[in-house]
Amino acid sequence: MTGLVVDILDLPPTIGATKQIHLDLAAPEDLGTEVIGAEPGSPLVVDAALVSMEDGVLVRGSARTRIHGECVRCLTGIDEDREITFDELYLLPDKAAEARADEEDEEADDLFVTGQTTIDLEPALRDALILGLPMRPLCRPDCAGLCSQCGERLDDLPADHHHDTIDPRWAALSELLPGSDEELD
Template structure:
């Protein structure tokens, strides 16, 4: 996956001495597909990231948070959802040598480790993983959202409390076809 330039941090000025710290503040736009299918960051919406990068023997520890504008749909009524949230993340970015050492030791997940570049560090993968884990599995517009009417498809919250549909048992439909049409006599109020 291509990285978003706004989330790539220059680490040339981060000393390689263990414990050295660099603070980063980024104001950029959210990349595409940052989130899950039903809810995620709206592409090109403002994205503010604050992170602390700490040098370690085998890489860089990144502790950060991001303010994200989310957009999605309620899984019950399909109403649009928009909200702002803050997601936190802690990730270790390995040096290429340390990642290779993990692979040489038989670590099956070594190819999925985050790695630092020669002079840069891409925050997008860490942010992407943290946001997906923080998002609701089934987003709702409200916890007590009633959803949609199974017969007409309208939002139950917008319909009167006594909303219902007359439904005949489908097993009797063949017999109903045998009965003649009945009309109501307005003067007598009876059916003929």
């Protein structure tokens, strides 16, 4: 069991009954995408209200964590603090079985009360975080990226940075020029 699995034994089954939770733990490994996500092991603070419903438990919460990723243009590291909010209904096992039988609720397999005693907040938190993250993170909107010839960050190079290249179709003729032993920059 992970630290994001919450016990609901003390949540009264009366509709509208509420339980407040506060979790202060380390972010799990796979909370994000391959490009950007919660930095594994960084502090993750979750505050949520669990509300008894007829079909299950409604979880309304927020989480704060440190996000780490790389700019897709220049590969510079991106680090920022992020707050995520999420609202999810965790179905009771019998209601989840009904939803699966109806095949109308595609999420019935993901979010349900486990054995009527616990709920796992990690899938809901992961979904909310991924939806709030950019698909193509940038260090800044006007990032110039990398030089296609030398691979250096264009923002770190002078404005007149360039490489003299010879068209490969004419490369053999360049050997006939005087001083052809010198390489072109």
